[in-house]
Amino acid sequence: xxxxxxxxxxxxxxxxxxxxxxxxxxxxxxxxxxxxxxxxxxxxxxxxxxxxxxxxxxxxxxxxxxxxxxxxxxxxxxxxxxxxxxxxxxxxxxxxxxxxxxxxxxxxxxxxxxxxxxxxxxxxxxxxxxxxxxxxxxxxxxxxxxxxxxxxxxxxxxxxxxxxxxxxxxxxxxxxxxxxxxxxxxxxxxxxxxxxxxxxxxxxxxxxxxxxxxxxxxxxxxxxxxxxxxxxxxxxxxxxxxxxxxxxxxxxxxxxxxxxxxxxxxxxxxxxxxxxxxxxxxxxxxxxxxxxxxxxxxxxxxxxxxxxxxxxxxxxxxxxxxxxxxxxxxxxxxxxxxxxxxxxxxxxxxxxxxxxxxxxxxxxxxxx
Amino acid sequence: xxxxxxxxxxxxxxxxxxxxxxxxxxxxxxxxxxxxxxxxxxxxxxxxxxxxxxxxxxxxxxxxxxxxxxxxxxxxxxxxxxxxxxxxxxxxxxxxxxxxxxxxxxxxxxxxxxxxxxxxxxxxxxxxxxxxxxxxxxxxxxxxxxxxxxxxxxxxxxxxxxxxxxxxxxxxxxxxxxxxxxxxxxxxxxxxxxxxxxxx
Numbered sequence: 001x002x003x004x005x006x007x008x009x010x011x012x013x014x015x016x017x018x019x020x021x022x023x024x025x026x027x028x029x030x031x032x033x034x035x036x037x038x039x040x041x042x043x044x045x046x047x048x049x050x051x052x053x054x055x056x057x058x059x060x061x062x063x064x065x066x067x068x069x070x071x072x073x074x075x076x077x078x079x080x081x082x083x084x085x086x087x088x089x090x091x092x093x094x095x096x097x098x099x100x101x102x103x104x105x106x107x108x109x110x111x112x113x114x115x116x117x118x119x120x121x122x123x124x125x126x127x128x129x130x131x132x133x134x135x136x137x138x139x140x141x142x143x144x145x146x147x148x149x150x151x152x153x154x155x156x157x158x159x160x161x162x163x164x165x166x167x168x169x170x171x172x173x174x175x176x177x178x179x180x181x182x183x184x185x186x187x188x189x190x191x192x193x194x195x196x197x198x199x200x201x202x203x204x205x206x207x208x209x210x211x212x213x214x215x216x217x218x219x220x221x222x223x224x225x226x227x228x229x230x231x232x233x234x235x236x237x238x239x240x241x242x243x244x245x246x247x248x249x250x251x252x253x254x255x256x257x258x259x260x261x262x263x264x265x266x267x268x269x270x271x272x273x274x275x276x277x278x279x280x281x282x283x284x285x286x287x288x289x290x291x292x293x294x295x296x297x298x299x300x301x302x303x304x305x306x307x308x309x310x311x312x313x314x315x316x317x318x319x320x321x322x323x324x325x326x327x328x329x330x331x332x333x334x335x336x337x338x339x340x341x342x343x344x345x346x347x348x349x350x351x352x353x354x355x356x357x358x359x360x361x362x363x364x365x366x367x368x
Numbered sequence: 369x370x371x372x373x374x375x376x377x378x379x380x381x382x383x384x385x386x387x388x389x390x391x392x393x394x395x396x397x398x399x400x401x402x403x404x405x406x407x408x409x410x411x412x413x414x415x416x417x418x419x420x421x422x423x424x425x426x427x428x429x430x431x432x433x434x435x436x437x438x439x440x441x442x443x444x445x446x447x448x449x450x451x452x453x454x455x456x457x458x459x460x461x462x463x464x465x466x467x468x469x470x471x472x473x474x475x476x477x478x479x480x481x482x483x484x485x486x487x488x489x490x491x492x493x494x495x496x497x498x499x500x501x502x503x504x505x506x507x508x509x510x511x512x513x514x515x516x517x518x519x520x521x522x523x524x525x526x527x528x529x530x531x532x533x534x535x536x537x538x539x540x541x542x543x544x545x546x547x548x549x550x551x552x553x554x555x556x557x558x559x560x561x562x563x564x565x566x567x568x
Contacts, residue, residue: 230494
């Protein structure tokens with residue numbers, strides 16, 4: 001089976017637009033939380049791109065515009081390359097504004113149409129696996145490239161901060177009263193964010209042919225479902241551990257230099273992840289970090305962002321500080337740090353966990 | 369290479385299986401179909417705890433998946449099986465229901481049960497819980513044919529589910545060589561084609 005490389009990438013988040021800008025902000029431990037201006041957030045803070053405030057049209061369309069502007073390499077993508085788009089509810093603000101008598105707008109369909117248009121794609125697929133959607137889209141696209149069904153594909157993730165989603169997570173009691181503190185002993189919930197990110201996945205030969213200098217390589221993945229509860233994870237983390245083991249096995253059991261965790265900052269998610277990592281790595285768990293302490297939980301976009309950040313960190317040999325960390329959660333003392341750290345040799349394991357018990361583990365390796 | 373190891377189809381008042389050609393009929397609601405399914409000794413036990421509070425899409429997914437698993441018999445091994453939602457009617461109606469309820473409650477607090485149903489992957493995950501399927505789970509929209517869907521399944525035993533308004537189809541794709549199945553635009557159509565060919 002041939003390789004799938006990340007030929008190019010782009011992102012727009014509350015930390016800024018562009019991959020380098022975001023990685024620099026992560027390494028500096030910046031946090032980008034503020035109160036929404038486009039709806040009454042009742043005091044809650046979110047990871048927002050305020051340049052999207054105001055004007056007509058869906059916020060999601062404007063977010064895709066920011067992504068496209070930060071991602072000029074997308075113009076080099078061959079026209080036949082399909083789009084794999086990850087989202088949870090898409091351009092949901094279209095439904096928020098609708099008259100109740102109208103046929104309900106399908107936010108995900110609307111977002112797919114916007115993304116096909118922005119990136120000049122002829123065909124695309126919507127990928128929904130709750131908060132694991134981003135990595136799932138990469139897995140489907142990379143799988144098609146590795147099997148030789150495609151030479152190249154665009155995998156993207158996009159979700160906006162909306163009253164719809166904010167009220168929904170509030171109804172589940174999942175939101176932090178202040179700001180997310182992943183893997184902290186006193187963590188009290190997640191902070192939502194909005195972002196769009198995309199990667200061009202190609203065979204190495206196609207990347208060379210189209211003049212790309214790849215950022216990194218997707219070398220394996222594993223997935224599982226707890227099949228236990230529709231919102232809560234299995235706290236033992238055993239099925240997440242299974243997904244991680246499958247990913248490592250598929251990748252040829254590489255040394256793991258670091259882990260970009262899902263790390264939402266909820267008590268249940270972080271505990272399940274910590275337990276899963278102990279199950280797989282024993283007492284020798286690699287450095288762990290979650291970017292949700294910096295830019296919030298960006299839902300369908302987070303897995304795409306994580307894969308790109310993984311590739312960049314491998315080049316820089318640096319692991320960002322855990323933003324929001326004061327006292328590491330029990331079991332995470334040797335994994336997380338409030339200071340940036342050197343990253344040893346090896347690959348990065350990236351984790352996504354979604355409602356319904358969906359688990360995704362993806363392994364990114366530096367290109368030699 | 370994959371084969372269709374089993375399947376089921378549900379429409380108003382009737383549910384059928386593919387390989388075993390069993391038929392359940394005369395039900396007016398999905399709750400009544402659930403009673404028929406629970407009483408059928410050829411259907412394996414499944415976790416239907418969330419059935420009562422689930423939306424119609426969840427109920428259809430749970431029941432279609434259970435019937436398809438029964439139809440696949442020993443070929444269905446849930447430990448590593450994936451569940452894949454495909455095309456169908458999506459969840460715009462569930463999104464509308466959550467939002468209107470939130471507005472009706474003065475934009476104060478939404479209802480968690482309605483919010484969870486707004487995710488297109490929720491019926492998939494509820495079906496995975498029902499079956500105890502521990503492989504991957506996701507919903508995709510856009511693959512144009514069952515042949516493309518089979519590519520997504522790859523070498524993994526997969527329960528593919530398609531949910532429409534008041535109807536559902538579930539087919540079990542299993543790795544292996546066998547008679548080629550027709551390429552169709554929907555799982556319901558594939559079910560029909562294979563049933564009329566008296567496929568066994």
